[in-house]
Amino acid sequence: MDILLYNTLTKRKEPFKPIKEVVGFYACGPTVYHYVHIGNLRSFIFEDVLKRVLLFNNFQVNHVMNITDVGHLTSDADEGEDKMLKGAKRENKTVWEVAEYYTQSFLEDIKKLNILMPNIICKATDHIKEQIELIQKLEKNGFTYQADGNVYFDTSKLEDYGKLVNITKEKRARVKKDSNKKNPEDFVLWFTKSKFQDQEMKWDSTWGCGYPGWHAECSAMASKYLGEQFDIHCGGQDLAPVHHTNEIAQSEAAFGKKPWVKYWLHNEFVILPKGEKMSKSGDNFQTLDAIKAKGFSPLDLRYLFLGTVYRKQLMFNEKALVSARTARKKLFDRFLALTGEHGNDNVELQKRYIEQFTAEVNDDLNTPKALATMWEVLKDDELSDHDKKYLLLQFDKVFGFNLGDLQTENIPANVTSLAEERLIARNQKDWKKADTLRDKISVLGYSIDDTNEGYEVRKK
Ligand code: AMP
Numbered sequence: 001m002d003i004l005l006y007n008t009l010t011k012r013k014e015p016f017k018p019i020k021e022v023v024g025f026y027a028c029g030p031t032v033y034h035y036v037h038i039g040n041l042r043s044f045i046f047e048d049v050l051k052r053v054l055l056f057n058n059f060q061v062n063h064v065m066n067i068t069d070v071g072h073l074t075s076d077a078d079e080g081e082d083k084m085l086k087g088a089k090r091e092n093k094t095v096w097e098v099a100e101y102y103t104q105s106f107l108e109d110i111k112k113l114n115i116l117m118p119n120i121i122c123k124a125t126d127h128i129k130e131q132i133e134l135i136q137k138l139e140k141n142g143f144t145y146q147a148d149g150n151v152y153f154d155t156s157k158l159e160d161y162g163k164l165v166n167i168t169k170e171k172r173a174r175v176k177k178d179s180n181k182k183n184p185e186d187f188v189l190w191f192t193k194s195k196f197q198d199q200e201m202k203w204d205s206t207w208g209c210g211y212p213g214w215h216a217e218c219s220a221m222a223s224k225y226l227g228e229q230f231d232i233h234c235g236g237q238d239l240a241p242v243h244h245t246n247e248i249a250q251s252e253a254a255f256g257k258k259p260w261v262k263y264w265l266h267n268e269f270v271i272l273p274k275g276e277k278m279s280k281s282g283d284n285f286q287t288l289d290a291i292k293a294k295g296f297s298p299l300d301l302r303y304l305f306l307g308t309v310y311r312k313q314l315m316f317n318e319k320a321l322v323s324a325r326t327a328r329k330k331l332f333d334r335f336l337a338l339t340g341e342h343g344n345d346n347v348e349l350q351k352r353y354i355e356q357f358t359a360e361v362n363d364d365l366n367t368p369k370a371l372a373t374m375w376e377v378l379k380d381d382e383l384s385d386h387d388k389k390y391l392l393l394q395f396d397k398v399f400g401f402n403l404g405d406l407q408t409e410n411i412p413a414n415v416t417s418l419a420e421e422r423l424i425a426r427n428q429k430d431w432k433k434a435d436t437l438r439d440k441i442s443v444l445g446y447s448i449d450d451t452n453e454g455y456e457v458r459k460k
């Protein structure tokens, strides 16, 4: 069965046909000057689901993700504040310490969310040589000019610049913010004249001591690990108009292969109740740890994201997360209640469900429909527990809840006794005491929910 993917480049759903046997898959990673927020995590979960769907369809995947640890600007237009420097000042650390700290924090988050580790995670600062070589290639091919110490990419040299988001020549911006630029969309490949005199990250180059522009790292690292032409490139949709557009410009100008990447996929934003995008620089963001501190499991967030197609905006609020938690817990309970091993009693019906599920996830990752199919399976009386277990474990290869690792929990006696004490406090309407006991239970690594029967305790 074909996998249909919506390609931003062609603006339609297309059957996926890889260039080579192993799928080349590049995803733009985080900029490590702060914690990743749940908007960023939506992007990484979407990419994880895409990769899992490819694996489910028996493709091999080589997944590369970069870590943007070079200081870049808070605006995409080569202006604004240096992000890494901003983080370093805020925390009284060096930019290197900031980058290391937030890289580790990101890696922990993706583990908690059952995101499959990329095959290669590469840091921009470990690939300065490759970025310089890319810029030298562009220089040799006649796509660059120098002005006031910086090296620029000349976008007028490319007929199809901006094709990813339909920036036609007529539509190009008329305002030139940087007077050194020949064309408004031109961008810096190498900075030597930093606006930030206290810039700590600098490297020698043929153009002088400085640092690369943001877009160079992805073109340089993707080509190093996936070759000069590959299958899939992803990121949040904010990256399409500038970052990805400029990655395409650089790579097609340097390597001469069109299209540089066959399929471009972009996820929509996580937004907040007033409609604003959750963003790192906007200080309106929520982290995974903040959600955990409120008693949610990271997998509640995973369930929430799977419940909306990746190309639709997702409004984040606690009510939605509570519903996701209820559904996720119900799923875990129902799975644990299935008796015996997984098996194949009703092969015909199982086959029908597998086909239905495959058609759904292969239709541009329709995870909400696929989740509905999973619930249908759990309700279907014509399937035995063995059949259901088999099907759920198959579906879980895409959903990534790691159902196979679930075990009935043995709650320690001290936690149970705190829970009992809390139930008494609640019955006596001593809410303060009940809250204190909840905190004590939380410190021991458990969460407690009130139910009609009393309470439910779980490992967080
Ligand atoms: P950053 O760390 O800002 O470089 O972003 C990492 C990834 O998260 C990129 O693919 C962004 O496009 C994506 N992203 C940023 N903000 C959001 C958001 N509010 N919702 C969904 N994805 C986002």
Ligand code: ZN
Binding pocket: 027, 028, 029, 218, 243
């Ligand atoms: Zn990138």
